[in-house]
Amino acid sequence: MKTRRFEDVSLGEQLPALEIPITVALITGGAIATRDYFPGHHDKDAAQQLGSPHVFMNILTTSGLVQRFVEQWCGPEGRLQDLRIRLGAPNYPGDSMTFQAEISAIDAASRTVELSLKGKNSMGNHVTGTVAVTLPGQQESRA
Template identity: 25%
Template sequence: MKAGDEVPALERTIGAADMIAYAGATWDWHRLHHDDAYLRARGLDRPVVDGQLFGALLAEQVQDWLGPDARLRRLRFRLLSMVFAGESVRVTGVVTGVVTGVEGSLVTVEQKVLVAGRVAAGGTAQAVLP
């Protein structure tokens, strides 16, 4: 593994069931994610996906790629646009650095969440691989 290597993409369509499961796990029941009347009053036709769900997908992509022995050390990301229920997302990643030390290799990955040709979120993950 070296800088420039691509991480296998993670693709998901985020539906209502996914959003309900995530809300239940995080106790985030903001009306933006489920209340049709609240959404219509704000000019929105569908529920908005909780942005923190993208953190879970970014972590999942790196963890799945590196395997069960890897440990996610840091994850930072920024939301750039809304994603709505029923939209498909594609998480991409590129290795930007690998540093070997006493704990193992520290792998840094730049990631993006893409939706219909736009970047919905971007961030950086660091994981230690023994």
């Protein structure tokens, strides 16, 4: 995996979209891995008693998927500095979520870029937010 260098990015640059299939295994596995034992994340009957059609993704799984999306773009030498997200429409099994983002701010002094992103499913935006990433300079990159 190649690391993005600060000199190679520009304001308004679009990141390649990433589609994530939403499955029961992803939702329940994410909840268990993050020790979120709320029944709506792993028990379909309990989720339905809450008025939900199926189990639904927790914010920690969403946060991890946002991190995956950004790190896949920036590469192994990029460093996430700040992650701010807000949830919207729930993620249910059988749907998919597509991440999109663009570079919305650049700070040359710290070699940090801010990404404005969204993850959209069939019901609308599941997640929106910003992520700040520090990228290596051309002389620092080893990739």
